[in-house]
Amino acid sequence: xKEQEFVLTDEPCETIDINKLQKLDGETRYIVRSEFRTxxxxxxxxxxxxxxxxxxxxxKPDWAFAKLFGGMSSSWFxxxxxxxxMAFVIAYVHTKLYERWEKxxxxxxxxxxxxxxxETVV
Amino acid sequence: xxxxxxxxxxxFTMILLGTIVYITYLSKRNxxxxxxxxxxxxxxxxxxxxxxxxxxxxxxTFLGLAxxxxxxxxxxxxxxxxxxxxxxxxxxxxxxxxxxLGAYTVADFVAYRFHSKRARVIAVVVVLAISGFYAAPQLLxxxxxLSMFFGSSYEFGIIFTTVVMIFYVGVGGMKGTTLNxxxxxxxxxxxxxxxxxxxxxxxxxxxxxxxxISEFSGTIINTAAFTEDGKxxxxxxxxxYQSGAFNPNFWHSLxxxxxxxxxxxxxxHILLRFYTNPSAKEARKSAVMSIxxxxxxxxxxxxxxVVGRAIFLEGNASSEVMNNLVTxxxxxxxxxxxxxxGGQWLLGLVIAGAFAAIFSNLSGLFxxxxxxxxxxxxxxxxxxxxxxxxxxxxxKLAIVFLGVLYGILGILVKEASIGHLVALAxxxxxxxxxxxxxxxxxxxxxxxxxxxxxxVMGLLASMFMIFFSSVLPEALQFRVPGIITVPIGFLxxxxxSKLDGKxxxxxxxxxxxxxxxxxxxxx
Numbered sequence: 001x002k003e004q005e006f007v008l009t010d011e012p013c014e015t016i017d018i019n020k021l022q023k024l025d026g027e028t029r030y031i032v033r034s035e036f037r038t039x040x041x042x043x044x045x046x047x048x049x050x051x052x053x054x055x056x057x058x059x060k061p062d063w064a065f066a067k068l069f070g071g072m073s074s075s076w077f078x079x080x081x082x083x084x085x086m087a088f089v090i091a092y093v094h095t096k097l098y099e100r101w102e103k104x105x106x107x108x109x110x111x112x113x114x115x116x117x118x119e120t121v122v
Numbered sequence: 123x124x125x126x127x128x129x130x131x132x133x134f135t136m137i138l139l140g141t142i143v144y145i146t147y148l149s150k151r152n153x154x155x156x157x158x159x160x161x162x163x164x165x166x167x168x169x170x171x172x173x174x175x176x177x178x179x180x181x182x183t184f185l186g187l188a189x190x191x192x193x194x195x196x197x198x199x200x201x202x203x204x205x206x207x208x209x210x211x212x213x214x215x216x217x218x219x220x221x222x223l224g225a226y227t228v229a230d231f232v233a234y235r236f237h238s239k240r241a242r243v244i245a246v247v248v249v250l251a252i253s254g255f256y257a258a259p260q261l262l263x264x265x266x267x268l269s270m271f272f273g274s275s276y277e278f279g280i281i282f283t284t285v286v287m288i289f290y291v292g293v294g295g296m297k298g299t300t301l302n303x304x305x306x307x308x309x310x311x312x313x314x315x316x317x318x319x320x321x322x323x324x325x326x327x328x329x330x331x332x333x334x335i336s337e338f339s340g341t342i343i344n345t346a347a348f349t350e351d352g353k354x355x356x357x358x359x360x361x362x363y364q365s366g367a368f369n370p371n372f373w374h375s376l377x378x379x380x381x382x383x384x385x386x387x388x389x390x391h392i393l394l395r396f397y398t399n400p401s402a403k404e405a406r407k408s409a410v411m412s413i414x415x416x417x418x419x420x421x422x423x424x425x426x427x428v429v430g431r432a433i434f435l436e437g438n439a440s441s442e443v444m445n446n447l448v449t450x451x452x453x454x455x456x457x458x459x460x461x462x463x464g465g466q467w468l469l470g471l472v473i474a475g476a477f478a479a480i481f482s483n484l485s486g487l488f489x490x491x492x493x494x495x496x497x498x499x500x501x502x503x504x505x506x507x508x509x510x511x512x513x514x515x516x517x518k519l520a521i522v523f524l525g526v527l528y529g530i531l532g533i534l535v536k537e538a539s540i541g542h543l544v545a546l547a548x549x550x551x552x553x554x555x556x557x558x559x560x561x562x563x564x565x566x567x568x569x570x571x572x573x574x575x576x577x578v579m580g581l582l583a584s585m586f587m588i589f590f591s592s593v594l595p596e597a598l599q600f601r602v603p604g605i606i607t608v609p610i611g612f613l614x615x616x617x618x619s620k621l622d623g624k625x626x627x628x629x630x631x632x633x634x635x636x637x638x639x640x641x642x643x644x645x
Contacts, residue, residue: 070329
């Protein structure tokens, strides 16, 4: 089946068996994968940090709530200070990486309107 | 009479209301649906980032998180931590692609992605369910503040707030709402910063007060006069300092993280904001800006909760403050700390900040829900082609209807807990829209039937866990049931899509549109 152009409508469109669906064109596949890979790698780092906090609290409480300076324990420090910085840093790094990657892609494909050139990117 | 207006709480609240009226008047020109629903897509990252943070930091966060930390200690900080994750995930996976789609409402995404009117209707039901769960506690908060500080009845508080909202959103549309939200964000952040500065100046250093609290064990002086049994309150600092007061085990903590983190991706009023940027690049920057503000806000809220506990344990505050901390519940902690640290002027600023939080969040919910009714139901299912003016008029009528509906809900939840109702809204969002948006943007294999199954199963599972979880074994009863409902939402989408296997024939073109390079997608 010929691929259809996406339009903003909720009028029914034809469906196609997922097994017969054409592969994404080279440039889009490259963009989707790169974007996803960047997001996923940062998410994994973030997730390890996020999960480590309750794991530490429940399975190593002596260590988690041992006082480091004054009454500040590692768990209080990670939960109420580091986590807030981390949320911002992950999003900021993502934006910077995306902008850098975008410049790189535009350098590779100066004229992205040409479909044949798009195919040569990957 | 003039004396009333020199009272700081009246003065600051009147200034806030006056500013809202002025901004709304300036933004009243909404000629077409794009102006009304997405503010003409003209807001840059600073304004929109402030507005997103304004939308996200509701009364539950402004008043509730410090209150939770005050009362349950570490688990209150952990609750805040769970809230702080979602916007970052939204920025990583959803913000940019969503803006590139260039739609008006959350249901638009679902309907356009699968070319399905059925999916649109179900998405509207979910939007209204989430908005209802979210709006009712905001109204409850507003009415409680009016009743506590201005002596009005609960019902008057609900009607007053609803009327302000109908004017604010109905006249200003998304333009007025965005500008008001941005301004209101800085008012409440300003209130927090002044409070933190006053606390540090007063010698409440974080590590020192944590040490004092954790080592405290025994009765708190000067509390007997305010308790029902006439005895001083007993407090164990060690229990407060560690986890376990709210989440009884690791799985409850994990469930909270899953529900609250993914819940943000499913909140219609937050998702909608990414349509108002001129480009995907601005949308991503807006997200980063809002995360920075929200993170700062969350960090300050936890610190202020700890300061509140330290002030309470000292027992030297005025009887008004001690009484409010004993009898006023979690939502009175921030106003009480403000009174203790800066007297009536700081209290006035905090009350204005609380109203700013409520108005900001409610206006976002009104816009999202009015779009669902006027744009997604009326305009899309009307037999005749509507003009732009008719669509805007329909949205304004929807706002009046929603005002009445939310007002009734607000009166019904008079005895409910604000924090709990908001957590339920997050649970529904995490189990319905989060799977649809994440998989819809990144996976070509999702089908219309899969999406509908995900929305229906996610909604039903959430409702069951919210209202009927008591029939389940105790191990499966979670306060924030994300660990059960979110996998149900995701698995329903994946399994039904795999079984169905019929994807829209334009899915490759859709992927190109939402993942195209920035230079090609400027509006």
